[in-house]
Amino acid sequence: MTLKKIVETYGTFLAGIVLFLFLIAFAPNFASTANLLNVLKQVSFLSILAFGFTFALISSELDLSFANVCSLSAVVIGFLISTEVAWPLAIVAGLATGIAAGLLNGFLVTVLKVPSLISTLGTASVANGLAFMITGGVAFVGRWDPDFLYLGRGKIGPVPVIILFTLAIFAVALVLSTQTRTGVHIQATGENEEAARRSGINTRGCKVLALTLSGLAAGLTAVFLVANLSSAAPQMAGDFMLNGIAATLLGMTMFTPAKANILGSFVGALIIVMLSNGLVLLGAQYYIQDIMLGIIIIASVAVSASVLKRAAFAL
Amino acid sequence: MKKFNALIAAAGLAGALAAGQAGAFELGVVAFQMSAETQARCANTVGAEAEKLGWTTQVLNSNGALETHASQLDNLIQKGVDGMILCMSKPVQFDAQFLAAKEAGIPVITISSGASPHTLFDVTPNEYVMASEAAVYLLGSMNFEGNVLLQKFESNTGARIRGEVTDVVLKENPQVKVLGEHSMARTKSWQDDVRNGMSALILQNAGNFQGIWASFDGQALIIDDILRESGLKKGDVSLVSIDGGQEVFARIKDPESMMTATVAIPFEDMAAKSVDMMKQIAVDGKDKADLVPGPYLFIPATLVDKTNVDQFLK
Structure with a gap:
């Protein structure tokens, strides 16, 4: 492997390691066990959403609805819990909401042939409206069942349980995308849909599945968000939109350059959260974080532009 | 070479930041949504008042996002700030963070947020x-x-x-x-x-x-x-x-x-009062109960119309 190839494949990952070492050296308390666990907990929400967006991108489709669908799922969970429905049922309803939104996106893209860039924006708007309809704009807040809150706030020893859930979801997503026939078919569909179809792959089914996985990821994130914050608000996942896309784009610059990949998205999310945490520990003011995130997005888009263009403009 | 020099410069800046922070009382200030003028006034005044005391301050904006707010509080707790003042926070949603701050020995004063058993008190108009x-x-x-x-x-x-x-x-x-x-x-x-x-x-x-x-x-x-x-x-x-x-x-x-x-609402007065109270409690060691007996420190607000507006215009 040439040096150029190594830089192309592992450059961002190595930059992440340099950032990690930099923060260990200069950011007070960054390397403490409690803070590293804190970083991993914070990366959980973002990475699960990014996994979903990654599946959509692997199939060469965009899902710009995942943040709003996540908020809608959260509101559904919050509504049911606040009306004293058993929390396991509320979780099922929240996940079902995410899956339904993903299926809707899949239907719009594969049956009605609406470009995903537009159809998922439409779904995002519908989800946003439904979330406000359910809440009336007022967040569901309460001191809910501790067993439910344990999902977001609980710990096993010093380790937040949400980290364990995230690692499990990461493992499943990684295996599904790289080690299963379904994952290979989704990748083939994303790389050359016509060739994949001619070789007997159900490309429509792959796209529907990819978008549904994105919806499921939004539903899963909603469960952890609601359990972590003991509340559900109509735009509670709004901030994850930009960060989720940034994590995935950053992931496209490593391991399999210019291709969305689960491992890359996880490391991308980790870099973003690590940077955010490190800037706080270094004493940076709030606007520096937004500036840094913008720079990361621009840089990662510049590197991974080809695949993104294909996904965005395959109209 | 240029990249290496830039890295060295960044490292130097970070070192200087860390060194500059040593010794001074370190105050974390978090506003839930600084695009709202009142919250920006609140957070900026807290920062300015704290700097007058020679404190190191760090102002964060949660952009109106619940999870961002929670993460920022967690990060400040991990940083080990000496105190936190929060503008328009939410006690129920961030109960876990407030409890963690209390357990870490970090005093928290909130402004227009509502009361929490884990914070010192909430500075608010009625x-x-x-x-x-x-x-x-x-x-x-x-x-x-x-x-x-x-x-x-x-x-x-x-x-x-x-x-x-x-x-x-x-x-x-x-x-x-x-x-x-x-x-x-x-x-x-x-x-x-x-x-x-x-x-x-x-x-x-x-x-x-x-x-x-x-x-x-x-x-x-x-x-x-x-x-x-x-x-x-x-x-x-x-x-x-x-x-x-x-x-x-x-x-x-x-x-x-x-x-x-x-x-x-005198947001600037509320912010200044919060900093003053933080100093009295966290630095001077005064008892919170002697200063503010309950969970709220009420600040009076004034109705302003054409008859008295000149007193308020700067």
């Missing part, structure tokens, strides 16, 4: 008192008869209380009718939401209303613009709200504006 003053003033300016439009905001506790108190005042004065009300739903693009909703109501009820109540001044400023664009003149409609600020005071004075009165 929303019920302010809301009743604004509502009664509005009706008084209409001689307790006629029609009004209402602009509400349900998802903020303080603004919701203001709306509910206004409903009570209106219920007791049935000769004043509510022709229509709009509730602001979106928080990130709230200006657009208010403009669209109130434009529709004002057009629909043109010439039939004598008063407009808005749950906070940011909304009132937008409504004032719409009324002016509609060709209305000062005195045609009474526009009353709550919060205060130089732009609102200027409009109360402005002969072209419909802005009639506001209840001015």
